[in-house]
Structure formats: C-alpha cells, structure tokens
Amino acid sequence: MNKKPVIGITMGDAAGVGPEIIIKSLQSEHVYEQSHPVVIGDAKMLERAAKIINADIVIKKIDEHANLNDTTFGEIVCFDLDLLPADLAFGEVSAKAGDAAFQYLKTAIELANEGKIDAICTAPLNKEALHKGGHRYPGHTEILAELTGTKEFSMMLSSPKLKVIHVTTHVGLIDAINMIEPERVYNVIRLAHETLSKSGIKQPKIGVCGINPHAGENGLFGYGEEEEKIIPAIERAQKEGVNVEGPLPADTLFFRAQRGDFDIVVAMYHDQGHGPIKVLGLEAGVNITVGLPIIRTSVDHGTAFDIAGKGIVDERSMLEALRQAIELAPEK
Structure with missing residues (x-):
C-alpha cells in the first residue's frame, strides 16, 4: 500500500x-x-x-x-x-x-x-x-x-487545456533572442518529451513556436533566426524519434494546442508562453520546474x-x- x-x-x-x-x-x-x-x-x-x-x-x-x-x-x-x-x-x-x-x-x-x-x-x-x-x-x-x-532545466506552465515549456524565461526580450541556441532548444524539447512520457503520455506531440511573426515566413520576417536557432534542434530531435513539429506561428499554435493537436508547446520567451496560459485563467495555471x-x-x-x-x-x-x-x- x-x-x-x-x-x-x-x-x-x-x-x-x-x-x-x-x-x-x-x-x-x-x-x-x-x-x-x-x-x-x-x-x-x-x-x-x-x-x-x-x-x-x-x-x-x-x-x-x-x-x-x-x-x-x-x-x-x-x-x-x-x-x-x-x-x-x-x-x-x-x-x-x-x-x-x-x-x-x-x-x-x-x-x-x-x-x-x-x-x-x-x-x-x-x-x-x-x-x-x-x-x-x-x-x-x-x-x-x-x-x-x-x-538543464526549464519552466513548464500547466493548465487543464494547455501545457507550455520555455526556452528562456526571466530575461529581457533582446537577451532572450540572443540566448536561444540550437542546443538549448533541443534540450527543452527533450525535457518536454521526457516529462510527458513519464506522466504516461506515449509519444507526446510537441509543437515548437517560432521567434518571429509567422515563424519568419521563410525569411520574410526577421534575420533567419528560425533557420539558425530552431530548425536544427527540431531535426535532431526528430531523428531520435521525438514527435515534434515546428517552428510554427505562435499566434495559431496555442489555439491548436488547447484544441488538442499538441500535448505541449515549446515557447521561446517568457511572454510568448505565459500570455496564453494566463488568458485561460490564473486560477487554473500551475508552474512546474x-x-x-x-x-x-x-x-x-x-x-x-x-x-x-x-x-x-x-x-x-x-x-x-x-x-x-x-x-x-x-x-x-
């Protein structure tokens, strides 16, 4: 017992x-x-x-x-x-x-x-x-x-409809973008996969946010951050059998995740991940390290x-x- x-x-x-x-x-x-x-x-x-x-x-x-x-x-x-x-x-x-x-x-x-x-x-x-x-x-x-x-650690926010894990958290936005690197993104994807797997979700579906509007729109927005900082990490995780997709536009990814298309979202910076969770209700959100x-x-x-x-x-x-x-x- x-x-x-x-x-x-x-x-x-x-x-x-x-x-x-x-x-x-x-x-x-x-x-x-x-x-x-x-x-x-x-x-x-x-x-x-x-x-x-x-x-x-x-x-x-x-x-x-x-x-x-x-x-x-x-x-x-x-x-x-x-x-x-x-x-x-x-x-x-x-x-x-x-x-x-x-x-x-x-x-x-x-x-x-x-x-x-x-x-x-x-x-x-x-x-x-x-x-x-x-x-x-x-x-x-x-x-x-x-x-x-x-x-290697990360902040995960959990609510009944949405889970979000962060690549960066308590730093300014310019510093956050500078800190985002393929190794860090890969490690956070792995943390998301391992955490949800241990909780009983088989092959958890992971959606990864882009940094720029529309996830860069193939170079139309930004300076190639998605190609340089995020895509190599996703490809590496995919080769290891992780069910991960991205980089995806953040403005639609969170909607898709709370609808059930993804088990967790990888957010690139603090407000990108915290905003959607808090819109769903402060009383329901929990912070897990x-x-x-x-x-x-x-x-x-x-x-x-x-x-x-x-x-x-x-x-x-x-x-x-x-x-x-x-x-x-x-x-x-």
Missing part, C-alpha cells in the same frame, strides 16, 4: 498573499486525504493569516526532529524558521521578507535532499524583495537549479501586494499546484 507523500509548502514572501493562500488551501480536507502537507515558513505569519480569514485552525510548530508523516486535518504543521517580525507590513517590499522567502526554499530543498519531503510546492516570492534581501536570482526556478546543481532532481510546483501568480492582508485572495491555483505536486511525487 502506497504511503501518502509529504509535500513541503514554502511560504514565499509573507508581505504578500502566500500565508493566506496556504491557510485557505489547507482548509481542504482532500489535501490531507492525499498527502501530508508541511509548511516551511513562519508560524506567526500563518497565525496572522488565519485570523484575517477567520479560519478555525490550529498552527502546530515543529523542528527538524519532528515526524513529518504526522499531519491531521484541522491542524497545520509548520516547520517554523521564525525569521520575521510579527508586525511585518502587508504589500511592501521588505529585505527581511525577501531573505526569509529564500531561506524557506533553501530549507525545503535540504529537507527534500534528506528524503524528509517528497515534493515542494511554492507560494509566490517578490523578486525585488529577494534582491534587497541579498539574493540575486530572477526567481524560484533559478534558486532551485543552483542549489540542486542542475544545469522540470529537469530538477526534486518535484517542484507553484502557483502561477505573484505576491498580489495590492490585496495582501484582505483575506480575498483566490486559492484555486495553490490547490491545483498541490494536486500536481501530489500526483508527481515519487511513490513510496
């Missing part, structure tokens, strides 16, 4: 909505039926969020000696790092909150490496606060890659400083992120 996985939930930036979406999500009995959720963060921030939401729930502080397989619905287990002041302001960029968000994630990675948790699910952090806290990373993905020694030795899922929204502390945040993306973390966690 399979044991329930332990899911480590990092609090993210506590000046944002992270504590609130965690409290709201862990009021779902279904999460406890399928897993042992353990929050890595500050217990006092969870207690504050519970009061804001008026949640009848107990926050149980634990440390590294606790049994993480012992969780009960109605009681939130918190691996309490106790890093933040009780009066941390909502909706403001804080170096303390940025550093704490990093420490929560670092601790979760250590717990995963020790085999104490089976997957990580992250609440959002604020990049400006992260930098002010002394951690110069573009976001969660890059921290996870560096701290796990992972060289592929290529890591650790399962990691995340909400596909930010810290929402404008509504933090008001108790009105929508927790559906966190619930979906937890569901996928549970589904992807290795069987025990």
Whole structure:
C-alpha cells in the first residue's frame, strides 16, 4: 500500500498573499486525504493569516526532529524558521521578507535532499524583495537549479487545456533572442518529451513556436533566426524519434494546442508562453520546474501586494499546484 507523500509548502514572501493562500488551501480536507502537507515558513505569519480569514485552525510548530508523516486535518504543521517580525507590513517590499522567502526554499530543498519531503510546492516570492534581501536570482526556478546543481532545466506552465515549456524565461526580450541556441532548444524539447512520457503520455506531440511573426515566413520576417536557432534542434530531435513539429506561428499554435493537436508547446520567451496560459485563467495555471532532481510546483501568480492582508485572495491555483505536486511525487 502506497504511503501518502509529504509535500513541503514554502511560504514565499509573507508581505504578500502566500500565508493566506496556504491557510485557505489547507482548509481542504482532500489535501490531507492525499498527502501530508508541511509548511516551511513562519508560524506567526500563518497565525496572522488565519485570523484575517477567520479560519478555525490550529498552527502546530515543529523542528527538524519532528515526524513529518504526522499531519491531521484541522491542524497545520509548520516547520517554523521564525525569521520575521510579527508586525511585518502587508504589500511592501521588505529585505527581511525577501531573505526569509529564500531561506524557506533553501530549507525545503535540504529537507527534500534528506528524503524528509517528497515534493515542494511554492507560494509566490517578490523578486525585488529577494534582491534587497541579498539574493540575486530572477526567481524560484533559478534558486532551485543552483542549489540542486542542475544545469538543464526549464519552466513548464500547466493548465487543464494547455501545457507550455520555455526556452528562456526571466530575461529581457533582446537577451532572450540572443540566448536561444540550437542546443538549448533541443534540450527543452527533450525535457518536454521526457516529462510527458513519464506522466504516461506515449509519444507526446510537441509543437515548437517560432521567434518571429509567422515563424519568419521563410525569411520574410526577421534575420533567419528560425533557420539558425530552431530548425536544427527540431531535426535532431526528430531523428531520435521525438514527435515534434515546428517552428510554427505562435499566434495559431496555442489555439491548436488547447484544441488538442499538441500535448505541449515549446515557447521561446517568457511572454510568448505565459500570455496564453494566463488568458485561460490564473486560477487554473500551475508552474512546474522540470529537469530538477526534486518535484517542484507553484502557483502561477505573484505576491498580489495590492490585496495582501484582505483575506480575498483566490486559492484555486495553490490547490491545483498541490494536486500536481501530489500526483508527481515519487511513490513510496
């Protein structure tokens, strides 16, 4: 009989909505039926969020000696790092909150490496606060890659109708185009193929976006980027038996993918891939880092400083992120 996985939930930036979406999500009995959720963060921030939401729930502080397989619905287990002041302001960029968000994630990675948790699910952090806290990373993905020694990784966004994996993410558009090279495109195609194959899809159908309008229109638009940067990667993958097609015009590829023509789309840069997913609904999107030795899922929204502390945040993306973390966690 399979044991329930332990899911480590990092609090993210506590000046944002992270504590609130965690409290709201862990009021779902279904999460406890399928897993042992353990929050890595500050217990006092969870207690504050519970009061804001008026949640009848107990926050149980634990440390590294606790049994993480012992969780009960109605009681939130918190691996309490106790890093933040009780009066941390909502909706403001804080170096303390940025550093704490990093420490929560670092601790979760250590717990995963020790085999104490089976997957990580992250609440959002604020990049400006992260930098002010002394951690110069573009976001969660890059921290996870560096701290796990992972060289080839990618961000995959998943929603019920569409999956997207990215060649580049948190860089400016000009830098992104310069960074797109055949080897990187090939590696992302392989990551897409391997990730979906492991999830049970036989010969997943992969569509690859072009860079320019109409995927360059045979040289009419751009300076031959598709021919130089993308086509060699696709041809290499095809020779290895990967079911991949492209480069295709992005403006129609995403429509075709959500219709069912493709199982996943390879996007060349951040907004090319994020836009279509978010049009389909922020509450349904989940961010998954592929290529890591650790399962990691995340909400596909930010810290929402404008509504933090008001108790009105929508927790559906966190619930979906937890569901996928549970589904992807290795069987025990």
